[in-house]
Amino acid sequence: MLDLTYETPKPKVIAGAKQDWELVIGLEVHAQVATNAKLFSGASTEFGAEPNSNVAFVDAGMPGMLPVINEECVAQAVRTGLGLKADINLYSAFDRKNYFYPDLPQGYQISQLYHPIVGEGEVLVDMGPGVARVVRIERIHLEQDAGKSIHDMDPTMSFVDLNRTGVALMEIVSRPDIRGPEEAAAYVSKLRQIMRYLGTCDGNMQNGNLRADVNVSICQPGAYEKYQETQDFSHLGTRCEIKNMNSLRFIQQAIEVEAKRQIAIVEAGGEVEQETRLYDPDKGETRSMRSKEEAHDYRYFPCPDLLPLEIEQGWVDDIASDLPELPDEKRARFMGDFGLSEYDASVLTADTADAAYFEQVADGRDGKLAANWVINELFGRLKKDDDKAITDSAVSPAQLGGIIDLITSDAISGKIAKELFEIVYTEGGDPAEIVEARGMKQVTDTGAIEAAVDEIIAANPDQVAKAKENPKLAGWFVGQVMKATGGKANPKAVNELVSKKLSS
Ligand code: ADP
Ligand code: MG
Numbered sequence: 001m002l003d004l005t006y007e008t009p010k011p012k013v014i015a016g017a018k019q020d021w022e023l024v025i026g027l028e029v030h031a032q033v034a035t036n037a038k039l040f041s042g043a044s045t046e047f048g049a050e051p052n053s054n055v056a057f058v059d060a061g062m063p064g065m066l067p068v069i070n071e072e073c074v075a076q077a078v079r080t081g082l083g084l085k086a087d088i089n090l091y092s093a094f095d096r097k098n099y100f101y102p103d104l105p106q107g108y109q110i111s112q113l114y115h116p117i118v119g120e121g122e123v124l125v126d127m128g129p130g131v132a133r134v135v136r137i138e139r140i141h142l143e144q145d146a147g148k149s150i151h152d153m154d155p156t157m158s159f160v161d162l163n164r165t166g167v168a169l170m171e172i173v174s175r176p177d178i179r180g181p182e183e184a185a186a187y188v189s190k191l192r193q194i195m196r197y198l199g200t201c202d203g204n205m206q207n208g209n210l211r212a213d214v215n216v217s218i219c220q221p222g223a224y225e226k227y228q229e230t231q232d233f234s235h236l237g238t239r240c241e242i243k244n245m246n247s248l249r250f251i252q253q254a255i256e257v258e259a260k261r262q263i264a265i266v267e268a269g270g271e272v273e274q275e276t277r278l279y280d281p282d283k284g285e286t287r288s289m290r291s292k293e294e295a296h297d298y299r300y301f302p303c304p305d306l307l308p309l310e311i312e313q314g315w316v317d318d319i320a321s322d323l324p325e326l327p328d329e330k331r332a333r334f335m336g337d338f339g340l341s342e343y344d345a346s347v348l349t350a351d352t353a354d355a356a357y358f359e360q361v362a363d364g365r366d367g368k369l370a371a372n373w374v375i376n377e378l379f380g381r382l383k384k385d386d387d388k389a390i391t392d393s394a395v396s397p398a399q400l401g402g403i404i405d406l407i408t409s410d411a412i413s414g415k416i417a418k419e420l421f422e423i424v425y426t427e428g429g430d431p432a433e434i435v436e437a438r439g440m441k442q443v444t445d446t447g448a449i450e451a452a453v454d455e456i457i458a459a460n461p462d463q464v465a466k467a468k469e470n471p472k473l474a475g476w477f478v479g480q481v482m483k484a485t486g487g488k489a490n491p492k493a494v495n496e497l498v499s500k501k502l503s504s
Helices: 071-083 182-200 223-230 250-267 313-321 325-339 342-348 352-362 367-384 399-410 413-428 433-439 446-460 459-467 471-484 491-503
Strands: 013-015 020-032 094-099 107-113 122-127 131-145 147-148 160-161 168-174 209-217 240-245 275-280 285-291
Touching: 020 182, 020 250, 071 168, 071 182, 071 313, 094 131, 094 446, 107 131, 160 399, 182 209, 182 250, 182 285, 182 325, 209 399, 223 285, 223 313, 250 275, 250 285, 285 325, 285 367, 325 342, 342 367, 352 367, 352 399, 367 399, 367 413, 399 413, 399 433, 413 433, 433 446, 433 471, 446 471, 446 491, 459 471, 471 491
Parallel strands: 240 275
Antiparallel strands: 013 020, 020 168, 020 209, 094 107, 122 131, 131 168, 147 160, 209 240, 275 285
């Protein structure tokens, strides 16, 4: 395995009227656990079901109903923790966060404040080849999601859909290690990539299955380094938390406008107040939602309906031994085994389906050539074809491998290979058979090429005279020969013959 070293990216600097400012960002990411049933009930988690059809009595807060922990949700949280190289806490416990939630009828959210299931971990956030930041994870805890209030179906009434009520969420809390809007987006997408590899969250942000609360503060250059040395938060500015962001683009925009708002306040001699804000993408501004609430406002206390959650090291070890290869490891392996650049390896490991496809194509072939064909030809073609997923590709890995084999054995030229790819993509079939049946084989017979070269030379005495003076013009003859042979002449042989004939 390659041992990669990364340069740390520079923090984003935002110019104020009086001085430059740096950004400090910490994220609380809510990831819906990929399971069939809810955290404390057997109700289904299916998305898009008929409203209120996936609601168990306990989800509806019916009297006398008791929560029962879903083991698979716990396993998924453990898996996620292991994927983020985090400590797994064998002892954790659930607490009630008391609050009026119109779409969580029990009147409190069951969460884990004091004893989360996952402790400290880290994520490598890639910012381009050779540049990455390590963002520390503070904790991951399990909690219930709320349902959905619907205010726009009737002019006089609001409705509630409890299908999401009680679905398991993992709240992944980062340390304030993120230093710019692009990094924040890259952090969320790296988390999403890791969880998709692990199969613990589908990462669908549009459906709200992955959303982030974004904490933003500003500080003067040098202040963050003091915080890093001492872990003393007093070196940092007061943060504001922007709630419930479910788009990478909006996360970046919100950070940008929130930082500018804070800079304006501080430079005018004011103080940033700690509060919870909302981002309005239409107006491009953040708005105050409520002043910051503290843990004691929620009267957190241990949930009396649930025993502490105690898991065994052996069970954690079993989960660990079943973990798939993760993105960083896969990327390093692709670089080492196939000689790929970090960029190409990153593109090919963006998701497991792309990576698996590439590995089948590259198996027993030139890795770089395989990478070029997958990235440039196949991805480009899929994009043109309504942005199709690789799993729906009309060209299978075996077919693409077949095309590459024809190139490597010099049976076809690179130019013809592209035509062949298009035929296989649109019509299907075995590449070697198509080449045979349609006479697409490269002409390596020097006699035939020589005849074509002679013919062109004989027909263009003026060009010949010019080319004898300026050898660069030989390219024109090569082009003519390629044209005359329908692109099938071996370009190397054509080049050699043209320059031999012109210099004789
Ligand atoms: P709460 O649950 O009250 O929002 P947490 O202690 O869980 O508080 O922290 C929330 C997030 O705020 C964490 O991701 C943390 O890294 C981040 N954070 C803390 N201080 C700052 C700061 N000064 N600037 C930016 N982010 C911060
Ligand atoms: Mg918070």
